[in-house]
Amino acid sequence: MTTELSYIGHSAFFIKTENQGILIDPFISGNPCAKFETNNQNITDIFVTHGHADHLGDAITIAKTERIPVTAVFELANYCMEHGAPAKGVNLGGNLKYGWGKARFLPAFHSSSTPDGRYAGMPASILFDINGTKIYHAGDTCLNFEMKTTGEIYSPDIALLPVGSVYTMDIDEAVTAAKWLNAKKVIPMHYNTFDAIKVNIEELKTKLSAQGIECKILEPGESIKL
């Protein structure tokens, strides 16, 4: 079974299985660097790590148009429902089952509010198990010791890690995160979208390879087969 992971830009990804499609943190229309056509994609599920606009993005609009649910932490899911989108409210720790596999919301150390400034519940990272491949989307977070627990229990195949600093971890912390997560491969995210989070991404690749960890830098619009 072929599964394809596409980088849309910022922290947004689309994972396509044979007959389903998982959209994560779909910040698309508000991001000039984003590359993704929502039309003609078989999107079946949307996941949002926290309420900030650069993650919630177009989730509500797409959920309404495609009539598919947004899975998010309870308070954020309620906000989506209030705005007319189908949503599934969850919280950290649950083992959520889908046609393509499983998802589990895990901790992220950050803040989370809705676009109107309300409390949006805990920010999250999300561990996906898609047809047996474990993909960890860290959300927005600083380096935190929960990652060591996640590594010990789950050892994700691929870790999607923020590296832009200021709002999240920087490159050096991401290298430690990758080690703690016991990740085989890292795909960086949350950098170069705007000036405050500009980095030299090659530095990540050099530092990860010194640790024997593969780094795959994806340009917006680029995909890899899993």
Ligand code: NI
């Ligand atoms: Ni954020």
Ligand code: MN
């Ligand atoms: Mn963010």
